[in-house]
Amino acid sequence: MRRGNPKLSLALIAIAALACSGESEKSGDPAVARGEKIYRNICLVCHNADPNQAGALGPAIAGASRELLETRLLRGEYPPGYTPQRTTQQMPRFEFLEPNLDDIAAFLASRRE
Numbered sequence: 001m002r003r004g005n006p007k008l009s010l011a012l013i014a015i016a017a018l019a020c021s022g023e024s025e026k027s028g029d030p031a032v033a034r035g036e037k038i039y040r041n042i043c044l045v046c047h048n049a050d051p052n053q054a055g056a057l058g059p060a061i062a063g064a065s066r067e068l069l070e071t072r073l074l075r076g077e078y079p080p081g082y083t084p085q086r087t088t089q090q091m092p093r094f095e096f097l098e099p100n101l102d103d104i105a106a107f108l109a110s111r112r113e
């Protein structure tokens with residue numbers, strides 16, 4: 001069966017993530033709620049619903065630092081001295097998430113066990 005263009009699918013997911021802001025925010029830090037929305041819409045494709053566990057493709061990323069998110073998502077790199085969990089380069093860059101890094105970091109910090 002033919003499958004859709006994966007780049008296009010990611011773009012559509014991203015648009016959906018940005019568009020669906022009508023959902024009621026749960027109590028607590030609004031940054032965490034915004035970060036969770038992005039995580040569920042984009043990262044969840046490869047990472048686990050519980051970021052403490054490995055997902056279909058990506059490793060556990062609960063507690064990932066703002067610096068790690070910035071280097072990995074924007075430039076496909078890692079912070080100096082950081083040992084990546086995987087040596088693969090399967091994850092695409094997400095430069096358009098630059099304005100959302102604080103929210104994603106807040107969500108991942110809130111879920112760290």
Ligand code: HEC
Nearest residue numbers: 042043045046057058059061064084085086088089090091
């Ligand atoms: C297409 C699948 C895919 C998507 C979507 C994806 N990731 Fe990843 N991610 C991976 C894979 C696979 C790795 C392991 C390194 C590699 O192969 O690139 C990884 C590694 C990471 C790492 C580095 C972990 C470490 O400690 O070495 C972070 C942080 C991360 N992802 C965050 C995210 C965030 C945040 C999102 C959503 C904005 C996201 N990823 C979306 C597949 C994905």
